[in-house]
Amino acid sequence: MPARRPPARRTVPSGEAGRRFPGFDVLDQADAWDPATAATVLQRLQLQPDLRFFTCAEEACAGALLDLLLAQDGPPQRPEVPVLQMIDARLAETQTDGWRYQDMPEDGDAWRATLRALDEDAADRHGAPFAALPAEQQRRLVQTVQDLHGKDWHGMPAAHVWSLWTRYACTAFYSHPWAWNEIGFGGPAYPRGYARLGVGARERWEHPDADPRDPAADSQERT
């Protein structure tokens, strides 16, 4: 079988340092994946289709929102999972999850409406579009939406807006092999399978967690 490992860099997405699984690259296993799976996963490393769904204003707002939600906020040269392009493609193809809340528009319209609402909030409070604001002001506006929970936000229940944003963002981001590198996920395992099952057991190619302390306990200690 020809070596399938793409020449892509060994990395984790922008924003975090990748200190838990240094050196682990799930793409090193690409030769062990079945062809259909390899094609699906490796496509995410290739050039994504041009934006077709979002308008320029929506592109700016969604890009800033997604960078915030997923903390892809490293220096410009750091690799970013192309979440905006992936979501744009889904919306352009109306690849929904097959349902919408009765009190929300269809997903595509809901994205447009919520981005417009975010820009309105930004204009009301800071006199500029969302994307033009400093990160801290953006963060506060987004936090406001989350804190509303079930209450109304621009005619939509805020919780349903939050669910829309995080669902699309997480699905795109954690489908990417760079995100798998960051969390130590072994990835596809067909036809080889996993041989070493059980607590503390690792395949020979899986990397141990370099810092297995509980990050939540950590932050409790800090506060």
Place this chain on the structure above:
Amino acid sequence: MRRHLAAARTTLALTTGSQRAIRERNASAWLLPDDGSRFDRTQVENMRRFDDNDEVDLVIVGCGAGGATLAQRMAHAGWSVVCLEAGPFWDPDTEWVSDEAGSHHLYWTEPRVISGADPVPMGSNNSGRGVGGSTVHFAGFVPRLHPSDFSTRTDDGVGADWPIRYEDLRPSYERIEQELPVAGQYWPWGDPHAYRHAPHPVGGNGEIFLRGAAAAGIEARVGPVAITNGRFGNRPHCVYRGFCLQGCKVNAKGSTLITHVPDALAHGAEIRTEAMATAIETDAEGRYATGVRYLRGGREHLQRARTVAVAGYAIETPRLLLNSANRRFPEGLCNDHDLVGRYVMVQGAPQTAGRFTQEIRAYKAPPPEVSSEAFYETDPTRAYKRGFSVQTVSPLPITWAEHVAAQGHWGHDLRRYMQDYIHWATLGALCELLPQAGNRVTLATERDRYGLPVADFSYSQCDNDRAVIAAARTVMEDILRAAGATEVITIERYAHLVGGCRMAQDAEHGVVDGDLRSFAVPNLLITDGSVLPTQGAANPALTIMALVDRAAARLTAGARAGLRAPAGGGAR
């Protein structure tokens, strides 16, 4: 001691039994290729094909757990069968992937509206599409219902009584368990029984459950799962790749695509894919069904049949009946008593995850591993009726991210939580939520690509539902803490979907009788999960298949229903 001996004896008898009777009844596992590919495409190419004008003995709508099982049983019995399936005929080798986001096409993603006080998201978790339906991506847990499930109204004052007893279903349970086949430890709950195949080894998640349950004094068992342990026919052993919910590329986990469709095809059934049913046709007076109208390739067709069976599941089956309104049934076919679409149920499925210093790596084995039904029945010391079961669930990264995001984490907080992924073990409960008339499918004003009104599914919990979910959460948190978790988090979600055309003793209380025959139209059957009057705390697939096995036996034993058109022109 005597109980343990009986368990050992029945286990031995089962595990050493011959497979010949299974193969004679359903040779599907032996009709699969043994050359490393997963489905014999020549079976599809050489499939018998009927003409719309052939009045076949049976047309089935939907090829999932119920539809495929019925197709196999009736074709095997010599009936001419056409099964209409809206989705494609899957080729597991080229069309399924070991990847979460890449498996989106396995779900029913046509538009639906969800409403009510506690709306139920659809899609990946509770819908299927294509040959095999949702069994393609179900986890594979296949517990039976308990005898107590069949009379909750009489015994517990909640839910509904079934028109059949557990004993009526036991032989069907046994037959389907052999055909899937099911692997697991001796099952001590409900009607205690053994399984023919040994339990699978468990991964980190299952190990944590077993450890925590033992420490907390709760009985837990490995299995029962529809995953081959050792070769079965031409199906190979599980390789523990962890992607059960994305369709099994190994052919180890059973789906009706491989457990019943091959034998159905071998006996002359036609599975007509990409065929979206739009209405059930009746004679002018609405006395009997005459066939099914469907769209295929953008054109409308009408498959004529002497018997019609609907197996579109709890949303699409009521929707099809409601969309089949005619002069005799102005409110929807079989809807004289305003019961079609009502009493739809989901199980409360809170998920609790525990954090461990050691690496769990829950993704490295099938998500269904260990289960407990110790809290299944009504406990008189508790303030609620009925109960729940607890099972391992092993979320893959996207699902886990949704779990973490549901806790309110985002930004760097989300990223850091996610980097802790391999340290978490996750349990899920299945809570028996009660059937309520207001939890129902109706038609929305919005229309889909086919021009049909889409389903609106409204769902609200009652007080008993909330109490059961809260109790399940406490038990799962106790188990994980007993296993040594340093932190536990719980999110609320739902699983499964049944009801909507419940079976009952008479037409005032249900849409179909215990043989799954509709009260209103004698040659119309409903053969899917929508017939369940209550749902217990068990995953529904095995029960759906067992009900269909029983209904098929009743159908073959009786005379072929309906009028036969004069012979001539057909492919018979």
